[in-house]
Amino acid sequence: xxxxxxxxxxxxxxxxxxxxxxxxxxxxxxxxxxxxxxxxxxxxxxxxxxxxxxxxxxxxxxxxxxxxxxxxxxxxxxxxxxxxxxxxxxxxxxxxxxxxxxxxxxxxxxxxxxxxxxxxxxxxxxxxxxxxxxxxxxxxxxxxxxxxxxxxxxxxxxxxxxxxxxxxxxxxxxxxxxxxxxxxxxxxxxxxxxxxxxxxxxxxxxxxxxxxxxxxxxxxxxxxxxxxxxxxxxxxxxxxxxxxxxxxxxxxxxxxxxxxxxxxxxxxxxxxxxxxxxxxxxxxxxxxxxxx
Amino acid sequence: xxxxxxxxxxxxxxxxxxxxxxxxxxxxxxxxxxxxxxxxxxxxxxxxxxxxxx
Numbered sequence: 001x002x003x004x005x006x007x008x009x010x011x012x013x014x015x016x017x018x019x020x021x022x023x024x025x026x027x028x029x030x031x032x033x034x035x036x037x038x039x040x041x042x043x044x045x046x047x048x049x050x051x052x053x054x055x056x057x058x059x060x061x062x063x064x065x066x067x068x069x070x071x072x073x074x075x076x077x078x079x080x081x082x083x084x085x086x087x088x089x090x091x092x093x094x095x096x097x098x099x100x101x102x103x104x105x106x107x108x109x110x111x112x113x114x115x116x117x118x119x120x121x122x123x124x125x126x127x128x129x130x131x132x133x134x135x136x137x138x139x140x141x142x143x144x145x146x147x148x149x150x151x152x153x154x155x156x157x158x159x160x161x162x163x164x165x166x167x168x169x170x171x172x173x174x175x176x177x178x179x180x181x182x183x184x185x186x187x188x189x190x191x192x193x194x195x196x197x198x199x200x201x202x203x204x205x206x207x208x209x210x211x212x213x214x215x216x217x218x219x220x221x222x223x224x225x226x227x228x229x230x231x232x233x234x235x236x237x238x239x240x241x242x243x244x245x246x247x248x249x250x251x252x253x254x255x256x257x258x259x260x261x262x263x264x265x266x267x268x269x270x271x272x273x274x275x276x277x278x279x280x281x282x283x284x285x286x287x288x289x290x291x292x
Numbered sequence: 293x294x295x296x297x298x299x300x301x302x303x304x305x306x307x308x309x310x311x312x313x314x315x316x317x318x319x320x321x322x323x324x325x326x327x328x329x330x331x332x333x334x335x336x337x338x339x340x341x342x343x344x345x346x
Contacts, residue, residue, distance in 0.1 A: 014312065015312065015338075016312060016314055016325075016337075016338075017310050017311070017312040017313040017314065017326075018313075018314055021310075021312075022310060022313065025310060037310075037311070037312075039311070039312055062344045062345060063341055063343050063344050064343040064344075065343050092343075137343060138342075138343075139343065139344060139345035139346055140344070140345040140346070142342070209345055240346060257346035258346075259345075259346050260346060261345070261346050
């Protein structure tokens, strides 16, 4: 991973330039930032060679495995990566995220890790039904499965046991929260909350990638505090924090996303905040503190 | 306007296209990747992989 132009100070790493990455590149240019774009599909990293010039890297690689190893390789070469490899590692794994949130004393749904599908059945009995089973590493709500009762759980575990990857057999199980028809997405950049939106969808999974709609709202002090604390707990400088409210209206942290997709959020908040510009501003501030 | 490598229809692009930008063919809805901008060349975008996305 040897960028060709030593004069550039910033590097945007991605393999897919979506609307979000276009906004980020536009923001870099508006702010006059010297940057280079690197297609991560062409990147390779020599072990025995440090970077000629340290860069501040914005990691926008869409695939978790590639994002994680890119961050590790770039940090090993002496660059500063946002988000860090450690944060990408924690955020990319639901169990690690839950452990970090619990260690910070933040409220989360009751959760258990079954080391085999059989053990997960026992864990689900302890959690109680209805519950949710999620892949440890997954995105856009893929394979997140509602489990209303023991009979369904047994069938789901049979399917999980038949999956080829050993990691798939480790089961993340969580109580199903009787939430309103919405959840909350908060975006945090550099320890500041940029805003909060409600996400509503026809499906029970309220991912924007699954067609959920977004609507900005003024967060309570509890939600602000929780979103900031969740980003800090996983060490993410740029974080998409997902929260839900339980039947009593108490907010719980579900997960923290390191590769924040913000198109739906931006549509909802309109001119109130420019997420890409705030990320660019944060990177410039961070570069000053790292390199000057 | 460049042509879609899937259906050969013309693909309208926004101003300031970027390398690796993802666009959709208005005729066949295939997801396309801009692989060069001068001149503009399009390729079928890579399939979504299991660990993609937030």
